[in-house]
Amino acid sequence: MEPNDLFFRLNRLNYHHLYHFWWVGRLGNLTRAADQLHVAQSAVSTHVHRLESALGQTLFDRQGRALQLTEAGRVAMRHAEEIFQSGAELVGLLSEGKEGRTRDVHVGAVSTLSRNFQEAFLSPLIGSSDVNMTLSSGRLDDLLKALENHSLDLILSNTAVTPGAAGIRSCQEIARQVGSIVGPPRLMETSSRVSDIDGVPLLLPGRSSGFRASFDLYCRRMGVTPVIVAEVDDMAMLRLLARDSNFAAVLPKVVVKDELRSGMLVEYGELPDVYEYFYAITEKRRYDKPVILELLRQLDDVHLHQSMRASE
Structure with a gap:
């Protein structure tokens, strides 16, 4: 111009x-x-x-x-x-003599989403001196309404939403991680693959999650029936139970990366084809905030994937 x-x-x-x-x-x-x-x-x-x-x-x-x-x-x-x-x-x-110029960005996260994953994905904003970020958690339906009303700029979810529904422009897969069985040291034999969990007491994610559906399908395919100790929707709570109880848990390793690194928990084995998927949901708008475009642009580089691998 x-x-x-x-x-x-x-x-x-x-x-x-x-x-x-x-x-x-x-x-x-x-x-x-x-x-x-x-x-x-x-x-x-x-x-x-x-x-x-x-x-x-x-x-x-x-x-x-x-x-x-x-x-x-x-x-x-x-x-x-x-x-x-x-x-x-x-x-x-x-x-x-006071200064400061910030850009506001409003992110919503499904309440059951791993806190460790949220931290890894949002780290470019958390470390930015010119961004004022607010992070809210809640039910996906409530977050979608807030997105539609422009109260949120972006939603992080572990549940996919059909593109085009309710004005939504994009539900983009931003990462995925294979599921694992983790627990206290010496509770189970460790191996590169857990193929026989029949009768093993396990802490499991709630039945409403896609990750749990993927695990149930794996069990049917393998012909095994684990003993369910508890079913927990909140990954943060599942992390605490895995850490503090004497039972093994099924979850993505990113949830317990600190406990695995410290040796408080060990991985007994991965569960092939059992994945937790992570999505970024944005609404169709004529005017996008540059800071959101910058954040999503990180998906074209290795930052997030390195963060995910660091937890393994």
Whole structure:
């Protein structure tokens, strides 16, 4: 874009109008926004209309008295927040000597997902001085709703979601790890392959997980029936039970990488064709946050796969 074109477009963007839009977007109501700004409702409405005209986009869906942000409105809202945050930082820098410019990124993780895997995948953000990351955990259905509402930028999941459903653009496999039987030293014989677990007491993942379904299929194929000590949906809890009980557990090694490294637990053997899959879920949007694109771009290099191998 030529400098003159950029100046013309910025000159059309009235920051006073943007500020009024920001208040309406926060409150979802013209009257309440006008009360906060101590101006007439008609003035706020006029400023929002003028901003929409300047941007060439409809920013609100008007549903009676309620105003819902459109996709363009949510993008404008996010940038407005960053603009006003930058203004506050400028004032803080010049008046108090404090500085800091951060990019916000909101990640959701399915509550049953390995914490060790989350740490490995998100390490580029955790170590970045210019990224303010929030990480929330919950049920996949709830996280998908938050993603659709633009409250989340990315979901990490161990369950696949059909691409295209509910506006979802991509459910990308980002890693997988073969399952193993692990437990206290000297509890079982160690081997390169566990082929006979018939009657062996085991701690297992919950039946709702794809990993558990893969393990059950393996048992049927091998004609074995393990003794189920407990079934645990939460991988963090399964990790604690594997560490503190006197039973072996079936899980991906990334979950207990620290215990394996220290010798607190040992691997008795891998389970062929029993995999835990890890997915990154993003929504179809016209405007993607660069920080999310940067994070997903790591899948083209060896960072994550090295992190996974380090746990083996």
